[in-house]
Each structure stands twice: as C-alpha cells, then as structure tokens.
Amino acid sequence: xxxxxxxxxxxxxxxxxxxxxxxxxxxxxxxxxxxxxxxxxxxxxxxxxxxxxxxxxxxxxxxxxxxxxxxxxxxxxxxxxxxxxxxxxxxxxxxxxxxxxxxxxxxxxxxxxxxxxxxxxxxxxxxxxxxxxxxxxxxxxxxxxxxxxxxxxxxxxxxxxxxxxxxxxxxxxxxxxxxxxxxxxxxxxxxxxxxxxxxxxxxxxxxxxxxxxxxxxxxxxxxxxxxxxxxxxxxxxxxxxxxxxxxxxxxxxxxxxxxxxxxxxxxxxxxxxxxxxxxxxxxxxxxxxxxxxxxxxxxxxxxxxxxxxxxxxxxxxxxxxxxxxxxxxxxxxxxxxxxxxxxxxxxxxxxxxxxxxxxxxxxxxxxxxxxxxxxxxxxxxxxxx
Amino acid sequence: xxxxxxxxxxxxxxxxxxxxxxxxxxxxxxxxxxxxxxxxxxxxxxxxxxxxxxxxxxxxxxxxxxxxxxxxxxx
Numbered sequence: 001x002x003x004x005x006x007x008x009x010x011x012x013x014x015x016x017x018x019x020x021x022x023x024x025x026x027x028x029x030x031x032x033x034x035x036x037x038x039x040x041x042x043x044x045x046x047x048x049x050x051x052x053x054x055x056x057x058x059x060x061x062x063x064x065x066x067x068x069x070x071x072x073x074x075x076x077x078x079x080x081x082x083x084x085x086x087x088x089x090x091x092x093x094x095x096x097x098x099x100x101x102x103x104x105x106x107x108x109x110x111x112x113x114x115x116x117x118x119x120x121x122x123x124x125x126x127x128x129x130x131x132x133x134x135x136x137x138x139x140x141x142x143x144x145x146x147x148x149x150x151x152x153x154x155x156x157x158x159x160x161x162x163x164x165x166x167x168x169x170x171x172x173x174x175x176x177x178x179x180x181x182x183x184x185x186x187x188x189x190x191x192x193x194x195x196x197x198x199x200x201x202x203x204x205x206x207x208x209x210x211x212x213x214x215x216x217x218x219x220x221x222x223x224x225x226x227x228x229x230x231x232x233x234x235x236x237x238x239x240x241x242x243x244x245x246x247x248x249x250x251x252x253x254x255x256x257x258x259x260x261x262x263x264x265x266x267x268x269x270x271x272x273x274x275x276x277x278x279x280x281x282x283x284x285x286x287x288x289x290x291x292x293x294x295x296x297x298x299x300x301x302x303x304x305x306x307x308x309x310x311x312x313x314x315x316x317x318x319x320x321x322x323x324x325x326x327x328x329x330x331x332x333x334x335x336x337x338x339x340x341x342x343x344x345x346x347x348x349x350x351x352x353x354x355x356x357x358x359x360x361x362x363x364x365x366x367x368x369x370x371x372x373x374x375x376x377x378x379x380x381x382x383x384x385x
Numbered sequence: 386x387x388x389x390x391x392x393x394x395x396x397x398x399x400x401x402x403x404x405x406x407x408x409x410x411x412x413x414x415x416x417x418x419x420x421x422x423x424x425x426x427x428x429x430x431x432x433x434x435x436x437x438x439x440x441x442x443x444x445x446x447x448x449x450x451x452x453x454x455x456x457x458x459x460x
Binding site: 031034035036037038056057060081082083085086089373 | 398399400401403404407426427430431434435
C-alpha cells in the first residue's frame with residue numbers, strides 16, 4: 001500500500017501470482033479492458049474471482065466511468081488486457097485518481113495462457129512420484145512421472161522449458177514423452193521435448209497416419225517402463241475423441257484419460273473428423289471399456305473446463321467410480337440419447353484447431369509468436385461448455 | 386479514394402494505435418478519411434469494435450507482411 005502512495009504506480013502482477021490466488025481461492029477483482037468479444041470468448045475465472053469488462057478504448061478519455069463498477073471493499077483490483085500495455089495504461093489512471101490496491105497483469109492474457117502450475121498428485125510404488133502441470137489459462141493438464149532418476153512426460157505442452165527445468169531440479173532425465181492423442185486445442189511439446197533430451201516420443205499410431213516425423217507407437221500392448229524401479233505405463237486403446245485416443249494406466253492406480261473423460265464432462269468427437277462416426281467409439285470406450293476398469297482408479301484428464309474442477313492445491317482428479325455417479329457424460333441413457341448429446345449443440349471449436357492439428361502432424365512450422373497466437377482461448381475439448 | 390489524414394503507428398503496441406487514431410479523428414471533419422497503419426495485430430479487432438460503437442464508419446482493412454492498413458471515415 002505504501003509503495004503505491006510513494007511512487008504513484010500500479011503494481012505489476014505476474015501470472016504465477018494470479019494462479020496462486022485462484023488455487024488458494026483468494027478474492028480478486030478483475031477489470032478486463034480487452035474488447036467485449038475477446039472477453040466473452042475467454043477470461044480469467046476462479047471461484048472467488050469477480051470480473052467486469054470495459055474495453056480500454058472506452059477509457060481513453062478518463063477512467064471515471066469505471067469507478068462505479070469497482071469494488072468498495074479492500075479487494076485487489078487486477079487490470080487485464082491482451083498483452084499488457086492497455087492494462088498498465090488504465091491501471092496508471094486509476095492510481096492517479098487516488099485508488100490503491102491496483103495491479104495489472106504482467107504479459108497480459110498471453111502470459112496467462114502460458115503459465116503452468118506443477119501440483120504433486122502422489123507417490124508411486126517403489127519410490128516414484130507423479131506430478132500434474134495445470135495450465136490454468138487454457139485448461140490443459142500435463143503429467144510428469146518420475147522414477148529412479150528418469151522421467152516420462154504425458155501430454156506435454158508447448159512450454160517445454162518448464163518440464164526441462166522441473167526435471168533438472170529433481171536431477172532426473174526425461175526418457176519418454178507421450179501424447180494420448182493428436183491434440184487440436186494446443187500445440188504439443190512432445191516431439192520437441194523428446195528431441196531436446198534424447199527421449200522417445202510416443203503417439204497412438206491411429207492418430208499418426210499422416211504425420212511427417214518418426215514416433216514410437218503408443219498402442220495397447222506396448223508397455224513403457226520408467227526408471228530402474230519398473231513403473232509401468234500401460235496404454236489402453238480408448239477411441240472417441242480421436243480415432244487413436246489412448247488412455248494410460250500408471251502403476252495400476254492412475255488412469256490418464258486424455259480427452260476421453262474429464263471430471264465434469266466427456267471429450268467431444270468432432271474435432272478431428274466426423275462426430276457421428278466416432279460417437280459410437282466414444283460410447284463403447286466410456287460405457288464398456290472404462291466401466292470394466294477398477295472403480296478405485298484415480299482419473300487424471302488432459303483438460304478441465306471450469307475452475308470448480310480444481311481440487312486441493314489446484315489439482316484436477318477424481319475416482320473413476322465417483323465419476324460414474326456424478327459425471328453427466330457417463331449418465332446419458334441409451335445409445336441414441338448419447339449420440340445426440342455428443343454430436344449436436346456442441347460448444348464452438350477451439351481457436352485455430354485445424355491449424356493446430358497441422359502443426360502437431362508436422363505439416364506446418366509457424367513461428368513461436370504465431371504458435372502463441374494460435375493457442376489463444378479456452379481448450380473447448382469437452383462436449384459441455 | 387482520397388486519404389485526408391495518415392496515422393503511422395508501426396512498432397507501437399496497444400493502446401497507442403487507438404490513442405493516436407482517436408486523437409487524429411477528433412481533429413478531423415465529418416466525412417474525412419483516415420488511413421491508419423499498425424503492426425499490432427490486436428489493434429485491428431479493437432479498432433473494429435470501437436468504430437462499431439462510435440459514429441465513425443469502417444471502410445476497409447488490408448494486411449501485407451504483418452502491416453495492417455485500415456481506412457476509417459469520420460462520422
């Protein structure tokens with residue numbers, strides 16, 4: 001507080017601090033100054049986050065019109081825009097009017113989209129550990145399994161340096177990177193992470209028919225081991241979101257369900273081709289194949305849609321048996337009702353999803369800035385918004 | 386089409402393209418045309434959204450090698 005009064009400047013808040021506030025359910029008021037269509041499409045959300053949208057171009061001649069919308073209690077006010085400049089511009093004017101507790105988001109929504117928060121999921125047999133990396137801004141989840149000095153990364157995101165740094169800190173070598181399917185909402189870091197670390201890149205062969213690069217087939221029956229303690233990664237063919245979608249059982253305890261099963265929804269079958277062709281695969285996977293697995297498995301999906309899905313410390317997980325009771329996607333009645341629900345009235349597709357698939361197949365190599373731009377927005381991989 | 390006012394905002398990030406564009410339009414007469422050049426991709430959608438709710442009129446947009454040129458008629 002004194003800092004603001006002495007310097008008359010708003011405080012720059014990094015994405016990491018916003019992530020902490022959301023995970024710890026601290027109150028935060030957001031003044032989002034992007035244009036309204038960008039705001040309606042995608043914004044920062046949290047259980048105790050309240051936000052309003054006033055485009056910065058309506059505040060160029062003064063921020064007085066924003067004042068009645070700001071909180072009267074002592075909550076922190078975070079001004080947010082796409083990159084940073086406009087939020088700083090507005091935040092400075094608020095401070096100039098004598099307001100305190102004014103922050104702006106460092107790097108804007110671009111930085112928010114790229115922030116990853118590592119959360120420990122639990123121990124594995126023989127001393128290994130499993131971590132989840134939560135990308136709050138886009139709702140993506142990656143995993144790192146560590147055992148005996150080695151690591152495997154499942155569904156790694158484009159920000160490969162985060163995984164490399166994490167592995168380095170723990171003194172482990174990344175030996176395997178795996179994609180549970182060909183992603184359409186984000187650019188996979190799997191191939192680059194493997195290349196940088198001399199690791200093997202695994203991708204389901206049915207999703208890799210057109211790819212331009214070498215990969216190891218992540219197919220049922222091909223078991224992968226990590227470390228000398230033999231932590232087993234067991235692939236389970238589970239088509240539906242894509243034809244190659246493959247789930248992974250780790251240590252007989254964790255089910256990495258990719259984009260097939262989420263905590264509050266199920267994967268959509270329309271992003272990689274024909275929804276109606278794959279709707280039946282999706283049903284068989286969820287209602288027969290998964291049903292035959294142990295209820296005690298801990299489901300660890302590749303996405304979440306709402307911040308209500310975040311649990312303790314920000315982790316996203318659920319017991320498989322519990323999801324059969326609570327997840328609407330697992331309680332859809334007969335085949336016809338299911339088919340209708342997963343093929344009609346779906347939310348809009350993820351931003352640039354066709355181009356993102358091309359990047360993940362190796363057809364196009366956009367620049368880092370173009371890749372960042374392609375990934376703007378929420379993941380939208382579930383059938384429910 | 387006769388361009389009355391040129392505004393070059395190349396290299397500037399938000400909010401400057403809009404700040405400069407708006408300032409220029411404020412000094413123009415109704416019916417005059419402003420050409421604004423920007424290298425900030427985000428400025429395009431923001432300008433469109435702003436023009437829509439103002440009395441001004443959006444005429445056109447062109448992009449070439451990352452340089453966006455748009456024409457706005459003062460309302």
